[in-house]
Amino acid sequence: MKPADISLTACSYTHVLEIISNKWTALVIYSLEEGTIRYGEIKKRIEGISQKMLTQTLRQLERDGLVTRKVTPSVPPIVDYTLTPLGKTLIPCMKMLKEWAAEHYPSVQQARVSYELSEENGEVRQLES
Amino acid sequence: MKPADISLTACSYTHVLEIISNKWTALVIYSLEEGTIRYGEIKKRIEGISQKMLTQTLRQLERDGLVTRKVTPSVPPIVDYTLTPLGKTLIPCMKMLKEWAAEHYPSVQQARVSYELSEENGEVRQLES
DNA sequence: CTCCTTACGCACCTTCAGGTTCGTAACCGA
């Protein structure tokens, strides 16, 4: 009835997801929840993240005003990262997502298994002849 | 101190985002919030989505147990989509994300602008010589 | 007889997020 009332560029969902849906972003924010932390510490805490990806992710968060970067020019250098007040407003959202997953992700996994099974058994998907 | 306690594959965030962070997924779920709706209706409501992407997105949601697909074998065919109870549990999460964006996205945009400005003015980023 | 309709599948192409590797500054301890 109402035609084209949902727009990708205008929709709020797109905006949030654009910020937090990068591969490592949520994990980096999570590692910052407890307060200020050094670059190297983040890297140690997050399993499998490369230096490049961590730097890239942090740069993006800094650009978006979600974290602050503080350089102490010693040698070797010390760089501390902290969530800004704006960044902290994300925490309740993230908590909610986390809780949803804890509660419902098993159901999703189960659904996927049964879906694959019914596919193998040649269930009707096609609009048949 | 605590080394590698955050893992990509084990973390709940990854799981939720894996489900809802595809380009069109959130918008499709949003279009289903009000109840059962036909394929063509969804397509009309979401600006710029192609047939292929809509089908792909719906297939994925169906596979994850978030929507049901009901085919009425008439000609031309009628296919109705509905959120499952599991799918409906996502709505509060989505609402929260939406509200966050409504409240805070302007700040993010502003932060981006000032970031670009300070870049142009050659701010110190490098660990200097 | 022909065209329009709905809801797809399939094949192909492009783009970009993400990953790997290498180089760097300059101090400190051995």
Place this chain on the structure above:
DNA sequence: TCGGTTACGAACCTGAAGGTGCGTAAGGAG
């Protein structure tokens, strides 16, 4: 003198997400 340290930048490569266009069924309207 030489390797280890920290926190990066730059160049390059790859795979997967997303986009475009074509084919299709069968009935009803004209």
